Amino acid sequence: MADTISEIEAQELLVKLDMELRKAIPDHLPLGVDLVPDWAEPLTVLDLIQAEIAEGRPVVRKVRVADGDIDRLTGTQRTSQGSSAELTGSQPYTAVEALALTTEALALVFVSPVQMASRLMSTLSKFGAVEADNISVSFAAKKEQMPSPVLELDALTVDIARVTAEPLANELKKLSGSLGAVTLDLSIRPEKN
Amino acid sequence: MPIEDDMHTKIVDAICNLPVTNLSTLSAGEDLYEPYVWALVLEAAERMGAVISLRDRNGGAPGSFWFRTQPSGIASVAHPYCHALIEFEGCPALEAHVGIYVSGRSKVRHECDVAVLFKSEADACRDNNTHPRCSKAILTVECKFYVNATVGVGHGRSFLGLINDIQNGERYFVATRASSSVSKLFAKHNKEYELGLSPMSPDLETRLRGSFEKAFRDFKSEFA
Numbered sequence: 001m002a003d004t005i006s007e008i009e010a011q012e013l014l015v016k017l018d019m020e021l022r023k024a025i026p027d028h029l030p031l032g033v034d035l036v037p038d039w040a041e042p043l044t045v046l047d048l049i050q051a052e053i054a055e056g057r058p059v060v061r062k063v064r065v066a067d068g069d070i071d072r073l074t075g076t077q078r079t080s081q082g083s084s085a086e087l088t089g090s091q092p093y094t095a096v097e098a099l100a101l102t103t104e105a106l107a108l109v110f111v112s113p114v115q116m117a118s119r120l121m122s123t124l125s126k127f128g129a130v131e132a133d134n135i136s137v138s139f140a141a142k143k144e145q146m147p148s149p150v151l152e153l154d155a156l157t158v159d160i161a162r163v164t165a166e167p168l169a170n171e172l173k174k175l176s177g178s179l180g181a182v183t184l185d186l187s188i189r190p191e192k193n
Numbered sequence: 194m195p196i197e198d199d200m201h202t203k204i205v206d207a208i209c210n211l212p213v214t215n216l217s218t219l220s221a222g223e224d225l226y227e228p229y230v231w232a233l234v235l236e237a238a239e240r241m242g243a244v245i246s247l248r249d250r251n252g253g254a255p256g257s258f259w260f261r262t263q264p265s266g267i268a269s270v271a272h273p274y275c276h277a278l279i280e281f282e283g284c285p286a287l288e289a290h291v292g293i294y295v296s297g298r299s300k301v302r303h304e305c306d307v308a309v310l311f312k313s314e315a316d317a318c319r320d321n322n323t324h325p326r327c328s329k330a331i332l333t334v335e336c337k338f339y340v341n342a343t344v345g346v347g348h349g350r351s352f353l354g355l356i357n358d359i360q361n362g363e364r365y366f367v368a369t370r371a372s373s374s375v376s377k378l379f380a381k382h383n384k385e386y387e388l389g390l391s392p393m394s395p396d397l398e399t400r401l402r403g404s405f406e407k408a409f410r411d412f413k414s415e416f417a
Contacts, residue, residue, distance in 0.1 A: 005196055009196060013196065013200065013201055016201040017201045017204060017205065020201055020202065020205040021205050021208065024205050024208075024209050025209070042208045042209075042211075045340055048340040048341040049340060049341065051341055051343070052341045052342055052343050055343055057373075058373055058374050104370075104393075105340050106204070106208070107393055108222065108340060108369055108370075108391060108393070109222055109340060110208065110211055111393070112222060112369075112391045112392055112393055113221040113222045113225050115391075115392035115393070116222070116225040116226065116228070116229040116391075116392055117221075117225055119229055119232050119392060120225065120228045120229060120232055122232075123232040123235055123236075124247065124258050127235060127245045127246060127247050127277060128246075128247040128254065128255065128258065128275075129246070129254070135257075135258065136256075136257040136258070137257070137258045137259075137260065138257060138258070138259045138260070138272070139224045139259075139260050139261075139262050140259060140260070140261055140262055140263075140271065140272050140274075141262065142262055142263040143263075144261065144263065144265050144269065144271040144272060145271055149259075150220070150224065150262060151220070151221060151224050151262075164210065164211060165211065167203070167206075167207040167210070168204065168207035168208060168211065171200065171203045171204045171207055172204070174196075174197075174200070175196065175200060175204070178196050182394075184393040184394070185392065185393050185394065185395050186393060
């Protein structure tokens with residue numbers, strides 16, 4: 001049994017993941033609850049990363065460019081070999097690479113915020129000389145005159161997020177490990193000071 | 194490691210169970226990225242021997258910690274935003290802020306996602322409702338949380354324009370996704386950057402923190 005995922009397996013998984021997620025998200029919409037933008041976000045993440053995959057990997061190709069076919073003075077055909085130029089183009093991603101990008105994007109949006117929140121809580125506790133359980137963090141709205149924060153964190157919120165994100169972190173970690181690329185650190189254990 | 198047949202089902206189920214918390218949204222990552230980088234700056238300062246404490250606008254210890262999600266003036270009283278006071282022995286005190294404006298050489302204000310500046314400058318700006326001068330910021334970091342790396346080139350170009358006006362020196366660009374185009378852009382212009390930075394890449398964290406440590410080392414050496 002191969003240690004890393006094959007192109008065919010990667011392609012199958014990408015298709016299944018896309019199909020199942022697009023089918024599952026609307027089914028999970030809670031009726032009458034104004035959470036639609038949040039619930040639709042996994043699809044937004046998929047759309048964003050699929051757009052990047054579709055563009056392909058940027059590559060620079062060294063090509064020979066003809067200087068011009070006809071000599072303007074004499075009207076005769078040039079014999080020049082032309083000049084070399086570096087032109088920017090793109091190259092399609094392999095299925096394994098596309099799966100790695102998808103895995104990274106999902107982890108970035110749904111796992112790394114928990115890691116960042118843990119890191120922040122730990123930093124605030126350490127330098128603010130406050131017990132971790134007593135920390136309260138508020139993020140002001142984009143229009144800062146709005147009195148209510150857009151995001152509030154405390155130890156309990158982060159703990160709940162950690163527990164909720166753990167199954168996804170574990171699955172993405174397994175997947176990342178089978179892709180043969182750099183394995184993502186998806187550990188969401190509480191930070192220690 | 195071979196994949197399991199039902200891996201896609203497990204991933205989809207795990208995603209569908211996520212939106213019960215406020216940390217499972219795209220905006221949560223965007224909001225947290227700057228404070229996360231700010232925390233790395235503080236770690237670097239501490240490793241270089243600084244004594245660090247957290248303060249609110251009035252210099253008191255904050256009861257709760259407020260952060261900006263959009264830049265505003267250092268003197269803003271909209272919320273009791275917190276900042277870090279960084280003290281190296283024998284050196285002028287510094288402050289580390291998230292999401293403030295600084296004024297460039299052209300006197301135009303610019304956004305700084307993370308900025309470390311002289312406390313004396315910060316005090317003067319708070320007293321007079323002005324923006325700190327870029328020359329008084331010993332370290333600034335432009336932080337970009339994005340999912341699609343292709344958008345990074347535009348941010349990179351903007352950053353190059355920005356640092357022309359806020360002077361060269363310890364000016365960093367960090368972003369969540371690696372992009373060969375942005376790397377080439379910064380490498381060609383000899384600028385400091387770290388792409389693909391997030392807690393998922395501890396090696397990059399260590400490298401960036403090391404760069405911040407050098408910035409603090411150089412600051413300390415000026416006053417040794």
